[in-house]
Amino acid sequence: MSEASLHRRIRAEISERILSGAWPPGHRVPAEHELMAEYGCSRMTVNKALAPLAEQGLIVRRRKAGSFVARPRIHSVVLDIPDIAAEVSTRGEPYGYELLSRTVRIATAQEAAELGLDGPAQVLALRCLHRASGRPFALEERLINLDAAPEAADADFAATPPGGWLLGHVPWTEAEHRISAANVQKPVAATLGIAPTAACLVLERRTWRGDDRITxxxxTFPGEAYDLVARFAPRGEAA
Amino acid sequence: MSEASLHRRIRAEISERILSGAWPPGHRVPAEHELMAEYGCSRMTVNKALAPLAEQGLIVRRRKAGSFVARPRIHSVVLDIPDIAAEVSTRGEPYGYELLSRTVRIATAQEAAELGLDGPAQVLALRCLHRASGRPFALEERLINLDAAPEAADADFAATPPGGWLLGHVPWTEAEHRISAANVQKPVAATLGIAPTAACLVLERRTWRGDDRITxxxxTFPGEAYDLVARFAPRGEAA
DNA sequence: GCGCCAATTATGTCTATACAATAATGAGGC
DNA sequence: GCCTCATTATTGTATAGACATAATTGGCGC
Incomplete structure (x- = not known):
């Protein structure tokens, strides 16, 4: 850490002062010239330190006026949504996977809506159960748009969970995640081995490649099984 | 977009090729010399384009070997956790706020544990109800460590929701978020006006300033009231 | 062949300089 | 006093060169 390059050090020191509150929002950050003098380096180096801070939104830079600490408005948080197998393993529990059903068909109206498709399309519908120490850990209900990812038709999802396979085989450019809580319907509760009244955490993910819907x-996680945890400092900065 | 600086353009073009899958994980990114020639610019400019890609984790750079497209391991997602008042307003519903209770006391053992305190400490305990169009939207149960944020004792939380006030008055350096689903206990269900079996989304947040616990x-959101939505591209890049 | 060392290559960092763009500031004219 | 314009401070971008650092590669000795 202390051996980092100078521009990283400058960035870290300024970042620290902002995050600690020593420099409150609106406070003026020393001009590039002043930092040049303070650190005894060239302006390029100072610039290389400040530019990423501006990109992260930690500071706002205005020509002629100077640089100022930005006021953090929203809580922006980085959530790591892990591979389920990895998640279970890191808990030290044995991971189990089971393919409940696999169907190739023309998407029903509801399925088309969920995928966000305009017209009829061939989809691969999968239902999988993930287990931790034998207990049901999560139910996965997945639709894959075979027009966008035809290679998925030949993959063997009896052995491999589709999440990891898709990550490795089908590139994507955008994703939307939706996190909610729900009381599941009876058949789902039965599959998960929980009471029908039990609260479940539902994580939905849609992915795109350009304009093509992929999956x-x-x-669905039984309420007690899973928490999503995000540890974080104000903006983007990977700790 | 087309008027962006050259290093941004180079970065965008490489980024696009990676995200579109044209350059799969492991693919070699042209060396700085080659990109220099391709774009007719200096190496510094190429470097300024590639360095942030490496920092984002989109590419991996190895001296002598070259730069390679990284394989995206985890789904990392940026969640905006909005101010509740703002969230309700953007839905076009009138926002209502009510302070249910306010107590200053020495933290109970359980409260100390939730705040993560070692010894006894004075805390401000608040229970607030947020409404959208009159309906209960969220129950807020908050503990504030008065040792770390003594000015909170004098704030008037009967009129101002504590979330926004704290954001504006007490700087923090770190936060931990935990998202889960739960069946709430009867009194909470009554306050929220929902059935005791209804699933609720529970968002917990702890904040620190340095080593001091702040809040x-x-x-607790009734199941139907709220979804957390995150829209995203592979890593950190703000769209 | 095998292992070690040196040459090579690619990235990492930094400097000094240059010119462009932008917007606050101050001076002058009315 | 107020508007306008030139000045100037500050950031934005880019160049060319230099040296540092790391790791692969090829060659040399054995």
Whole structure:
């Protein structure tokens, strides 16, 4: 850490002062010239330190006026949504996977809506159960748009969970995640081995490649099984 | 977009090729010399384009070997956790706020545990109800460590929701968020006006300034009231 | 062949300089 | 006093060169 390059050090020191509150929002950050003098380096180096801070939104830079600490408005948080197998393993529990059903068909109206398709399209519908120490950990209901990802038709999802396979085989450019709580319907409760009144955490993810819809997946976690945890400092900065 | 600076353009073009899958994980990114030639610019400019890609984790750079497209391991997602008042307003519903209770006391053992305190400490305990169009929207149960944020004792939380006030008055350096689903206990269900079996989304947040615990807040949203939505591209890049 | 060392290559960092763009500031004219 | 314009401070971008650092590669000795 202390051996980092100078521009990283400058960035870290300024970042620290902002995050600690020593420099409150609106406070003026020393001009590039002043930092040049303070650190005894060239302006390019100072610039290389400040430019990423501006890109992160930690500071706002205005020509002629100077640089100022930005006021953080929203809580922006980085959530790591892990691979389920990895998540279970890091808990030290044995991971189990089971393919409940696999169907190739023309998407029903509801499925088309979930995937966000305009017209009829061939989809691969999968239902999988993830287990931790034998207990049901999550139910995965997935639709894959075979027009966008035809290679998925030949993959063997009896052995491999589709999440990891897709990550490795089908590139994507955008994703939307939706996190909610729900009381599941009786058949789902039965599959998960929980009471029908039990609250479940539902994580839905849609992914795109350009304008093509690739997949829609709904992961249902029994209430006690899972927390999503995000540890974080104000903006983007990877700790 | 087309008027962007050259290093941004180079970065965008490489980024696009990676995200579109044209350059799959492991693919070699042209060396700085080659990009220099391709774009007719200096190496510094190429470097300024590539360095942030490496920092984002989109590419991996190895001296002598070259730069390679990284394989995206985890789904990392940026969640905006909005101010509740703002969230309700953007839905076009009138926002209502009510302070249910306010107590200053020495933290109970359980409260100390939730805040993560070692010894006894004076805390401000608040229970607030947020409404959208009159209907209960979220229950806020908050503990504020008065040792770390003594000015909170004098704030008037009967009129101002504590979330916004704290954001504006007490700087923090770190936060932990925890998202889960739960069946709430009867009194909470009554306050929220829902059936005791209804699933609720529970968002807990702890914030620190350095080593000092500042606040712990639990927001309970009735299942149907709220979804957390995150829209995203692979890593950190703000769209 | 095998292992070690040196040459090579690619990235990492920094400097000094240059010119462009932008917007606050102050001076002058009315 | 107020508007306008030139000045100037500050950031934005880019160049060319230099040296540092790391790791692969090829060659040399054995």
């Amino acid at each position: 829609h997946v709904r992961l | 712990h807040v639990r927001l």
